[in-house]
Amino acid sequence: MSVIPLSKRQRARVIRGVQYGVLVLAVVVFALIADWHQLRMAFFDVEVAKALFPDIITTALVNTVLYTLLGFGFGLALGLVLALMRLSSVPPYRWIAVTYIEFFRGIPCLLVFIALGFGVPLAFEVALDMNVTVMLSLGLVGAAYMAETIRAGIQAVPKGQTEAARSLGMSHGRAMVSIVIPQAFRIVLPPLTNELILLTKDSSLVYLLGLSLSQFELANFGRDALNEHKSLTPILIAGLLYLVITLPLGQLVRRLEARTAKAR
DSSP states (O other), X not given: OOOOOOOHHHHHHHHHHHHHHHHHHHHHHHHHHSOHHHHHHHHOOHHHHHHHTTHIIIIIIHHHHHHHHHHHHHHHHHHHHHHHHHTOSSHHHHHHHHHHHHHHHXXXXXXXXXXXXXXXXXXXXXXXOHHHHHHHHHHHHHHHHHHHHHHHHHHHSOHHHHHHHHHTTOOHXXXXXXXXXXXXXXXXXXXXXXXXXXXXXXXXXXXXXXXXXXXXXXXHHHHHXXXXXXXXXXXXXXXXXXXXHHHHHHHHHHHHHHHHHHHO
């Protein structure tokens, strides 16, 4: 019996059908073998979920946003300074900026938290405020990444813009502040928003500092509740609340990227 060869479209249809079939089979097998009662108690315990509110919102979520904004604000300001130093015509400024950027991009944020939270008080006998420690820890690392992003944005602004500003009598500094930097920030808004998302997740490292209950952020709140209730429900809800922050930011990044691509 001769076999009729399939056309390219028919083969693609068969392959798609097999892929759908494997997916449906996996779902059915999981549905049949899973212990749904155990899963519900482990991840979706309604009573445990009720006990988390409203503190997980009024304390943990608010603190997560606060820590992130503190770190992002400091990192953005320092990143701008580093970017300008990186573009400076004075070599020592460039060397300092490059050394800083390479150093803080090469070490884990965890070590910065430990150094500022425990090393600085031991070395200098100075106790930093917790919010200051978080701001510096997140900001120092974030600045290293944001500096490179801002530098790329400044270099992407056409030189004709600077030349036109200078021909109108503006100084180099005034042209940078009034013409170049605003355009550069419009260009780098998507990657800066990505950095904000990364800092949101890095804010969970604040647990290293030994927080009081009123200073808990989402990850620490979820872990503490996990130990108390012996259920993964707090971790699941903490994760969902992280998504409440990061998913809109991710959507914003995509819109900004689409707008930037359309403007080009």
